[in-house]
Every structure is written in C-alpha cells, then in structure tokens.
Amino acid sequence: MASPSKEMLLDWYRQMVLIREFEETCHRLYEEKRITGVYLHLYSGHEASGVGSMAALRPSDHVITAYRDHGIALILGMDPGAVMAEMMGKKTGSSGGKGGSMHLASAQHNFWGGYAIVGGHLPLAAGIALEARYRGSDDVTMTYVGDGATNNGYFHESLNMSSIWDLPVVWIIENNGYGMGTEVDRASGQIELHRKAEAYGIKSLGRVNAQDALEVYAVATQAVDYARKHGPVVVEHVTYRYRGHGVSDKQYDAREDMSAELREWMECREPIKILRDQILKKHKGAKAILAAHEEDARRIVKEAVEFAEASELPNSYQELFQNTYAQSNLVHKTDMSVGAGID
Amino acid sequence: MAVRNVAMREAIRRALQEEMRRDDDVFVMGEEVAYWQGTHRVTRGFLEEFGERRVRDTPISEMAIGGVAVGAAMAGLRPVAEFMTINFAFLALDAIANHAGKVRYFFDGMFKVPLVYRAASGWGNQATASHSHSPEPIFAHFPGVYVGCPSNSMDAYGMLKAAIRDDNPVLFTESIALYPKPGPMPDDEDTDYLIPIGKGDIKREGADVTLVAYARGVDWALQAARQLAKDGVEAEVVDLRWLRPLDMELVYSSFKKTNRCVIVEESLPMYSFGSEIAALLQENMFDYMDAPIKRVAAEDVPLPYSKEIELLALPDAQKVADAVKEIV
Numbered sequence: 225m226a227s228p229s230k231e232m233l234l235d236w237y238r239q240m241v242l243i244r245e246f247e248e249t250c251h252r253l254y255e256e257k258r259i260t261g262v263y264l265h266l267y268s269g270h271e272a273s274g275v276g277s278m279a280a281l282r283p284s285d286h287v288i289t290a291y292r293d294h295g296i297a298l299i300l301g302m303d304p305g306a307v308m309a310e311m312m313g314k315k316t317g318s319s320g321g322k323g324g325s326m327h328l329a330s331a332q333h334n335f336w337g338g339y340a341i342v343g344g345h346l347p348l349a350a351g352i353a354l355e356a357r358y359r360g361s362d363d364v365t366m367t368y369v370g371d372g373a374t375n376n377g378y379f380h381e382s383l384n385m386s387s388i389w390d391l392p393v394v395w396i397i398e399n400n401g402y403g404m405g406t407e408v409d410r411a412s413g414q415i416e417l418h419r420k421a422e423a424y425g426i427k428s429l430g431r432v433n434a435q436d437a438l439e440v441y442a443v444a445t446q447a448v449d450y451a452r453k454h455g456p457v458v459v460e461h462v463t464y465r466y467r468g469h470g471v472s473d474k475q476y477d478a479r480e481d482m483s484a485e486l487r488e489w490m491e492c493r494e495p496i497k498i499l500r501d502q503i504l505k506k507h508k509g510a511k512a513i514l515a516a517h518e519e520d521a522r523r524i525v526k527e528a529v530e531f532a533e534a535s536e537l538p539n540s541y542q543e544l545f546q547n548t549y550a551q552s553n554l555v556h557k558t559d560m561s562v563g564a565g566i567d
Numbered sequence: 568m569a570v571r572n573v574a575m576r577e578a579i580r581r582a583l584q585e586e587m588r589r590d591d592d593v594f595v596m597g598e599e600v601a602y603w604q605g606t607h608r609v610t611r612g613f614l615e616e617f618g619e620r621r622v623r624d625t626p627i628s629e630m631a632i633g634g635v636a637v638g639a640a641m642a643g644l645r646p647v648a649e650f651m652t653i654n655f656a657f658l659a660l661d662a663i664a665n666h667a668g669k670v671r672y673f674f675d676g677m678f679k680v681p682l683v684y685r686a687a688s689g690w691g692n693q694a695t696a697s698h699s700h701s702p703e704p705i706f707a708h709f710p711g712v713y714v715g716c717p718s719n720s721m722d723a724y725g726m727l728k729a730a731i732r733d734d735n736p737v738l739f740t741e742s743i744a745l746y747p748k749p750g751p752m753p754d755d756e757d758t759d760y761l762i763p764i765g766k767g768d769i770k771r772e773g774a775d776v777t778l779v780a781y782a783r784g785v786d787w788a789l790q791a792a793r794q795l796a797k798d799g800v801e802a803e804v805v806d807l808r809w810l811r812p813l814d815m816e817l818v819y820s821s822f823k824k825t826n827r828c829v830i831v832e833e834s835l836p837m838y839s840f841g842s843e844i845a846a847l848l849q850e851n852m853f854d855y856m857d858a859p860i861k862r863v864a865a866e867d868v869p870l871p872y873s874k875e876i877e878l879l880a881l882p883d884a885q886k887v888a889d890a891v892k893e894i895v
Contacts, residue, residue, distance in 0.1 A: 327673040329677055385626065563710065
C-alpha cells in the first residue's frame with residue numbers, strides 16, 4: 225500500500241483547509257448576495273475525496289468532473305482569485321464570466337472542466353481517454369461522477385464504451401447519499417453503486433470511506449495504476465455534502481432526520497479533522513505548520529474575494545458573442561449572414 | 568477543374584477517405600462503420616485501409632457517440648462521428664447542442680471542438696414515422712454548431728472537407744434519397760477543393776421568382792423551375808447548402824431581383840427553415856416584396872407506412888410549381 229510522505233500529508237491538509245475556507249466563504253457571499261446566480265454546489269465535506277484521489281495522479285493525467293467543481297479546481301492549482309471571480313461572473317474569472325460556478329476549467333492543468341448536465345461529461349471523459357489511447361499515451365482520465373448520475377444513460381453508455389475500448393478512465397463515483405434531494409436507495413435498484421461496473425465487465429475496487437484521505441489515496445493509487453496498464457476501473461467514494469445539493473437547498477432546515485444526519489457526519493466523520501489527527505499522531509511537531517496552512521487559507525481566500533470584487537463585469541455585445549465559435553478562415557461570413565457569430 | 572461523375576455517396580466517401588489520408592488525427596466512429604462497411608456504404612473499405620484504431624465500431628449508444636466525439640475533439644483529435652440516421656441523433660441532442668455547441672463558449676474559448684457529426688437524413692422508402700425525419704432545422708437552432716446539408720456530389724465533397732478541417736463542430740446531413748444520385752466531383756488531383764462553411768450557391772438563374780432550398784429541396788426546386796420555364800416563368804434556385812451560418816446575403820440579392828419567393832424544404836412546416844427565411848425576408852426586404860412569401864414543406868403529420876399517403880405528406884416539384892403559380 226502506498227504510504228504518503230509527511231510533506232504530502234501536510235500539502236493535503238493545505239488543500240483541504242483552502243477548499244473549506246473557499247466554499248464556506250462562497251456560501252456566506254451567496255447569502256450576502258455578493259455571489260449571484262442560482263447554482264452554487266459546494267465541496268464542503270467532500271474534500272478528502274478529491275484530495276486523496278488526485279494525489280495519485282501525475283501532471284500529464286486528465287481530470288473532469290460535474291458541477292460540484294470548486295474543490296477539484298483548487299486541488300489542481302487553479303488561481304483562487306480567478307475561480308472566485310468566475311463565481312461573480314467577472315471578466316477576470318477563469319471562464320471570463322461565461323461559465324460561472326459549474327463551468328470551471330483549466331487547459332494548462334489538464335482540467336477539462338466542470339459540467340452542468342448530470343452525466344453529460346461522462347462520454348467526454350471517455351473521449352479524452354480515447355485520445356490518449358489513440359496516441360499511445362498511458363495518461364489516465366480521472367472522472368468524478370455523482371451517485372445520481374449512475375442512473376442516467378450517459379453513465380451506462382460511457383462505462384460500456386470505456387470497457388469495450390479499454391479506455392484508461394478512473395471512474396470515481398462520489399456517493400454523498402443524495403441525487404439532489406432523492407436518497408440513493410430511492411433512486412437506484414443497486415445501492416452498492418460500484419457494482420454497476422460489473423454489468424460492463426469493468427473492474428471495481430469497491431467502496432472507500434472517502435472522509436479519510438489516506439484510505440482514498442491508497443485505493444486511488446491502485447486504480448490509477450490499473451487504468452494506466454489495463455483500462456477502466458470504478459471506485460465508489462462514500463462521502464457527504466455539508467451544504468446540501470446547492471445553496472438553494474433548504475431540505476436540511478425542513479427535515480429533522482436530514483439535519484441530524486448532517487450533524488452526525490460533521491461530528492464523527494469530518495475529513496479535515498481525521499487528517500489532522502492522523503498527521504499529529506505521527507508528527508507531533510506539525511501543529512504549527514497546520515496552523516500556518518489555516519492562516520494562509522484565510523488570507524488567500526480573502527485576497528481572492530478582494531480581487532474578484534475589484535474586477536469588472538463583462539458588459540459588451542462583443543464579450544457576449546466572443547468565443548461562440550473558433551476563428552476560422554473556412555467560414556463564409558458576411559454582414560448579412562445569420563448564425564455566423566460576431567467575433 | 569477536371570471532374571468525373573459519381574454518386575453522392577461516393578463523393579462523401581472520397582472526401583472522408585482523403586481527409587483521413589491527409590491527417591492522422593481524423594478518425595471515424597459510429598454504428599456499423601467498420602466491419603459492416605457502413606450502413607450506407609460511405610465507409611466501404613475504410614477498415615481495411617485505416618484499421619480498427621481509426622475506424623471504430625460503436626455500440627448502439629448515441630448519447631456516448633455524441634459525447635465521446637466532443638471529448639476526443641477537445642483533447643485534440645478530429646472525430647467524424649456517424650449517426651446511422653439522423654432520427655437516432657435525437658438521442659444525442661444533449662451531447663450535440665449542450666456540449667459540442669457550448670463547451671467552447673462556457674469555458675470562454677479555452678477549448679476547440681473540431682468534430683463532424685454525419686447523419687443520413689430524410690424520408691426513405693416507407694421507412695415509417697420514427698425513421699422518417701428531415702430535422703436539420705432543429706439542430707440549426709443552437710448557436711455553436713454549424714449545419715451543412717449538401718444537394719449534390721460536388722457540394723458534398725467540398726463541404727465535408729471544409730467541415731472536417733474546421734475547428735468548430737459541424738452537423739453534416741446526407742439525404743438518403745440523394746446517396747445514389749450521380750453528379751460531377753473533382754478528380755484525384757484536386758483534393759483541396761473546399762466549399763466555405765455558410766456559403767450558399769445559385770443553382771439556376773432566373774428573374775421571376777426565387778426558390779430557396781437545401782439538400783433534396785434543391786432537386787424539387789430545379790424540377791419545378793424546368794416545368795415553370797415551359798410556361799414562361801424563370802425561377803432562380805438558391806441552394807443555401809448550410810443552415811448555420813445562413814447565407815442570407817445571397818437570398819437577399821436574388822430577392823431584390825425577383826421580388827417573389829417560395830421556400831422549399833423536406834422537413835416539417837412549423838418553426839422551420841421556411842419560417843426562418845420568410846421572417847428574415849419580411850424584416851429586411853419588405854420594400855422589395857411584391858407577393859406573399861410561400862412555403863412548401865412536408866405536411867404537419869407523422870409519416871405513415873403506406874405508400875400513397877406517405878407521398879401525399881411530402882413535398883414534390885408539382886407542389887413547388889403550384890406555389891409559384893399562386894404568386895407570379
């Protein structure tokens with residue numbers, strides 16, 4: 225089993241406290257109407273799932289996810305200022321204000337984006353992995369998919385395609401118990417979601433307690449290695465969302481059973497606390513470093529908010545139309561052509 | 568340019584084959600494209616020439632076909648993904664409209680999506696309702712995806728080559744009825760013959776009425792024009808070739824001359840190609856308009872199996888000629 229170094233553990237802690245600070249700040253800014261828009265799906269509670277699994281990747285590997293994408297973006301090293309500016313729809317946002325919370329991406333980090341249609345990114349993941357196979361590369365495509373998406377056609381078609389073509393995809397099912405407001409056992413005939421892999425002849429590495437970054441990492445290293453050498457593999461991360469489906473989710477206030485469940489997860493299976501205890505058990509002197517990471521996270525996010533709020537909103541027709549199409553000398557454009565775009 | 572006569576199916580096959588020879592990043596994927604040699608024989612011989620790496624049979628998974636092409640294109644390949652018929656592309660509408668057409672936009676230009684979706688379109692020989700669509704306008708509704716619909720071998724050849732070489736997603740439809748139709752195409756020495764995306768073409772000149780059409784509608788318009796000429800009416804036939812972008816400049820310049828227009832299409836009449844062209848003409852050419860704009864399209868009904876009522880539902884040259892006679 226892979227054993228992460230002290231430096232790795234400290235860096236995971238840095239990533240996790242940064243994500244938590246970023247997400248909780250987003251939540252506050254939304255409540256204060258400083259972030260507008262109707263969709264904001266936070267990664268609070270999920271941190272160890274992304275941090276532990278992406279630690280198994282190398283820089284040339286690929287990452288793609290759904291709309292709960294802020295944490296993934298920050299783990300990959302995207303600039304928190306550009307990410308926060310995207311939340312606010314600013315010109316300086318990572319997608320120029322065109323995408324918002326659900327559409328973060330960074331070509332330079334091989335981060336192919338967050339996607340907003342449930343399951344819509346899954347065939348894209350297979351296509352990205354196909355490109356690697358096509359060129360004889362062994363880079364893997366780490367693909368995050370929620371429990372709800374495992375019931376939709378994209379999931380089944382994409383897993384099957386990855387199987388028959390031996391595509392190097394690590395399919396990580398982030399099972400946080402709910403597809404929007406519907407419990408997994410009300411939505412899926414098979415509640416051990418990783419077992420859906422069997423239907424397509426895909427290897428499953430089973431369920432992982434994804435509140436424990438060390439457990440996540442141990443399985444992810446096996447999964448990545450398997451995908452590199454052989455083909456697709458499925459892992460199910462059992463995790464929990466602290467801020468509901470999205471910021472507009474009021475179910476946790478309305479349902480006592482759900483709010484009790486949330487308290488139980490936060491008290492007993494809190495991923496940052498688990499990692500902190502693991503680090504301090506082995507490295508008693510690390511306390512000051514952990515405190516410094518917490519302090520840094522607050523500073524970085526504060527600066528990100530300042531940067532985002534100081535940035536301008538796009539407000540011209542030129543910006544509205546820009547990048548609808550790639551520039552092309554093969555396209556016949558006239559003043560009177562319709563649907564050619566204005567660039 | 569030296570030319571030779573080939574069926575439109577063969578012109579498409581040649582365009583695809585030449586682009587695959589030219590660029591290793593171009594590959595085909597779809598149902599029955601490899602071992603079966605293509606349901607419409609467009610990829611005949613491809614498996615033997617290019618191998619399984621570049622000629623990829625897929626399962627019957629239209630959502631995945633649509634989306635895998637997007638991912639592969641973003642990552643740097645140039646997929647040509649085939650939907651056996653455009654009826655099946657309805658299952659992939661999310662991949663086409665919401666992903667192929669939008670990833671560039673919502674990531675503000677970070678990625679290119681150089682892909683082509685090919686789809687056989689149109690009503691067949693008693694193919695029945697669910698397999699009898701010519702729904703190109705549905706796909707042309709969405710910004711971000713170009714839509715090309717050739718009416719003959721030469722255009723199919725030059726349009727498909729341009730589509731494959733362009734960095735934007737293109738839906739390329741091929742009328743099943745036109746596959747066997749012979750027509751000239753460039754010979755082997757002219758493999759860079761490209762028709763710009765969005766450029767229409769005058770297929771017949773005339774001063775009395777403008778017939779605007781695409782794909783199979785062009786054949787009906789040309790047949791009607793020959794019939795009308797016997798009665799002294801000279802129709803100009805504008806083949807738009809692409810539904811997005813739409814070469815309205817060409818339509819307007821013809822309309823300024825004829826002041827009358829009939830729009831011809833194989834697809835359904837509501838929220839249609841004809842609706843769009845008619846609306847643009849009245850908005851922009853009102854001062855040139857001497858008669859109501861007429862539309863000839865399929866009847867607003869699912870297509871039946873039985874031969875005679877199937878034909879009743881569809882446009883033809885006589886319906887075009889009749890519409891012209893109402894306004895000249």
